[in-house]
Amino acid sequence: MPELAILYEHPLWFEPLFAALDAHGIDHVRIPVGDHAFDPAASPPPAPVIFNRVAMSSFLREPEHPLYYSMALLDHWRGQGATILNGPEVMAVDSNKARQLSLLQRLGLATPRTRVVHRAADLPxxxxxxxxxxxxxxxxGGSGAGIMRFDSEAELAAVVAAGEAPNSVDRVLLVQEAIPARDGVIWRIETLGGRFLYAIKVDGAGQFDLCPADACDDDRGTPIAMTAFEPPAEIVAGAERVANAMGMDVGGVEVMVDERDGTAKFYDINALSNFVARPTEVLGWDPHDRLVAWLKDRIAEAQA
Structure with missing residues (x-):
């Protein structure tokens, strides 16, 4: 049996991870979730440690998306004794922005003012x-999917009346204040094993389809500007609290500084961290090496 299994959906995003696993000699199996099926009375885990890399944005690529299937599958494998990294409880929060905001508030972190509804008619x-x-x-959501900006009551009313408001696969919608981000950037704080890994500033806070990884740059023409930086200690501590509270083994937390009052607003959690594009240029090192070292420790713990 392999030491590690990678459950994934996107065919390109994890090539750097696979290459790093090969380079470090980790015996692993790669499991595309697209055509997967399992028997609830059997289907043993494919490895003692399973690393979940299924993207929330998978529903954009496949109408019959694997989000909820993957949660059931990971729970099944855990019930049979496997160690699951970024397991179903993490996916349940990652795929639910309303739950994310509630978690952030419980942790005492500032968030954008938001209302949650489940009918488009209630948006106004x-x-x-x-x-x-x-x-x-x-x-x-995922890669900014299903976000619209409205500057007036008339704009929103017209979109609702036309039946063109954003839709969500779970029928839940958020109405959220538009934060004027200082310097037009967002902060992406990456964590590994509940600890700070690195942080980047990403230009384009007015856009919605931001993604720091290589595969997300392909159709843009001009790559998004990304800069490594050291965030304030309280932001690092906040991101670590988030990761530990939801049991997120690997993932990022996104923050914008509100230009109006300088408050850092935590607004999104992303448990699918395929890391920044061109990491040695941006960071000066490759986070995949630290990820693989961490995975080796998890494998050793499972085998002990």
Whole structure:
């Protein structure tokens, strides 16, 4: 049996991870989730340690997406004794922006003012409580999917009346204040094993389809500008609290500094970290090496 299994959906995003595993001599199996099926009365784990890399944005690529299937599969394998990294409880929060915001609030972290609804008809009423400009977001997102900005009541009313408001695969929508981000950047704080790994500033806070990895740059023409930096200690501590509270083994937390008052607003959690594009250029080192070293420790623990 291999030491490690990687459950994944995107065919390109994890080539750097696979290359790093090969380079470090880790015996692993790669399991595409697309055509996978399992028997609840059998189907033993393919390895003692299973690393979940299924993207929340998978519903954009496959109408019959694997999000909820993957949660059931990972829970099944865990029930049979496997160690699951970024398991079903992590996916349950990763795929639910409303739950993310509730978690962030419970941890005492500032977030954008938000209302959560489950009917498009209720968007205008929720918007009255938030004020304009605002964003309407799909609760299940990925790569900025299902986000629209509205600057007036009339704009939102027209979209709702036309049946063109954002949709979410779970029928939940968020109405959220539009944060004017200082310097037009977002901060992406990456964690590994509940500890700070690195942070980058990403240009383009007014855009919605931001993704730091190579595969997300392909159709843009101009790559997104990304810069490594050392975030304030309280931001690092906040990101680590988030990772530990939700049991996220590997993942990023996104923050914007509100230009109006300088408050750092935590607004998104992303448990699918395929790391920054061109890491040696941006960071001066490759985080895959540290990820693989961490995976070796998890394998040793499972074998002990």
């Amino acid at each position: 009423r929720a918007a009255e409580e938030i004020g304009y400009p605002l964003l309407v977001k799909a609760n299940v």
